[in-house]
Amino acid sequence: MSIRPGVFLPLSHSIQARVTLTVAVVSVLVAAVITVGLCLLIRHRTESEIFRETRRVATEWIGLMERGQVSPPMATARVPLVQLVDSQGRVTVAGPMAGDRPLSTVRPSEEDRFRDVTECPESERCVMLTAGRVPSLQAWELLKGEPHFVYVGTDEPPVLRGHRLEFLVGSGGALLAALWTWTTWRATGRVLRPINAIGQRLSEITANDLSLRVPQPSGPDEIARLARAANQTLGRLESAVTRQREFAAIVSHELKSPLTGLRTGLEEALLYPEIDARQAIARSLPAADRMQQIIDELLAFARLRNTPCSSQPVDLGALVRAEAAARTTGVPVRARIEPDVRVLGNRVQLASIVTNLLLNAQRHATGLVDVSAERIGAQALVVVLDDGDGVADEDRERIFEPFTRLEAGRRLDPDGSGLGLALCRAIAVAHDGSLCVEDSPRGARFVLRLPLLTG
Known part of the structure; x- marks a missing residue:
């Protein structure tokens, strides 16, 4: 009996590769979900804060407009772009950084007086603003009834421009997925290393040398218990094979004497014609009986050890x-x-x-x-x-x-x-x-x- 030397599995059949591939796929999916959710959350919170501030400034400026007088623009550090535009698109009042061109062409209605929009003119930076309509009563008292619109805004933050946010968060997600995959590969390899060592040692064991034992890690985990069980099994196997060899040697020795006596008696009968054949056979019968007794007891002994009663x-x-x-x-x-x-x-x-x-x-x-x-x-x-x-x-x-x-x-x-x-x-x-x-x-x-x- 011999144990065939182990053959290392290709990478596609490796537990380490399969576990790592599974974790990599799951990591990519989880990272993608996290990336999309984080991008949406950051974009939504940033836009909400900006539009909340622009709407506040627009509302306060409209509220400060008195009869016959338009108060100066309420530009702030966070909201530097402030304009008052008439219905013809002419800038009536503007802050120092707003310029003389309307920031937007959006015209809110009487029912929906405020609208939050993002304007991205060609070859210019995007502007996030709130477009507000001056109430009709104030327009009659202040601006002779002509509809006027307030635009309050600020430049779009760099993090929201183009796909920069998605690229940054996606890069972080990809790095996280790669880190998970690498960690899984290393951890799985470390866990499977003792198993590979056990398999390698088992492939070296043959019936001619059952004294080898598999490496036995310390600790109470499953691999350590597997190694201990394998060594115990190898010990029992070695003992069983040793007993079988000793048993075979003893059987050969015990059968040798009666077989030699039987052969000697039969050869004498053949070589010496003067010897009575019946007497030679009669003298050989005790040796045959002895062999039969030994064989019967051996069969009973082997049957008892291998067959449940x-x-x-x-x-x-x-x-x-x-x-x-x-x-x-x-x-x-x-x-x-x-x-x-x-x-x-x-x-x-x-x-x-x-x-x-x-x-x-x-x-x-x-x-x-x-x-x-x-x-x-x-x-x-x-x-x-x-x-x-x-x-x-x-x-x-x-x-x-x-x-x-x-x-x-x-x-x-x-x-x-x-x-x-x-x-x-x-x-x-x-x-x-x-x-x-x-x-x-x-x-x-x-x-x-x-x-x-x-x-």
Whole structure:
């Protein structure tokens, strides 16, 4: 097994590029809306302030006109352009900066006496002004009834001339959108940099070298948790592959001896005609039986580890009592069973655990084997205790490894495969339980723990 080296995605497939492009589009839209709204707001407020001032000056000047006398123009610093124009378009009175040409040709009516306009003569600057009509009564008293118009205005501010305002605000919006886009690109790249490093390291890992680990950022964020999960997975994978290699090596070693004996016997029958073929075959059968036993136990062990077992309610106490009663040969077995010790599991597999433990205990016991089934809290407890020599502390875990056989086991059971206890523990783990060797005054004390069936 190998992991194919990673290939970097083109920019169009990059998360960083896609996120940045999305933010750029949104930024441009938001900046455009802000620009348009800000331009309209600035233009409206500026024009409102100017026209409010021009209308105020025009209203006050018209109000100061008395019978037979027109007061001087009320020009101010903010409103320097003031004119009084008759109906023929002649400037009657004007401020010093207004000139002798009418500022506008707008003629407000009696119903709408004031109008705000912006005049932009050709090749001249624009003027923002208020055109006001002198009331008819004052026109009769003051100006012999001829309609007169007041023009009060000022030069258009530079910010409102042409598209200068839109250009300035638009430039600011474009700069803001560019800043958002650049910040998003940098931030996304910084966030994705650990992920790229993880992907690069994963592409370097092969089945021949599972010791590599991905870079693990500090902190509790999602990327750090991803790196930790990846390293934990790689650790479990390395352990599993290591166990498989060791298991394959042990299987090869265990099968080598019977296979060699079988081959030797068959070759002798072929090379030496004087050897009786039936006798040669008969001498080879034990080696074949040995191989078959190992293969059967290996298949059961592999099937148990890779296939979930079917579960049903099992009266564990009755099962232990039946298995103990079946041990009619060898060292006596004494059973102590509590009532209603029920678990959920596969009856055949649980029975194989009890059988293997009892056979192992009888093999090592000198006078008696005790087996018990009881309830301890939320667990069912099966204890098999013999009065033999026991198991050394350093060997209590090793005996559950496949093909591990201690010296005493080889002496008492020369034909054993070393898979019995490994298979028992695998069944216990498959049932969410445990199997281990615990301390005892004498002999070996095997303890099987399984979850009790509740409800």
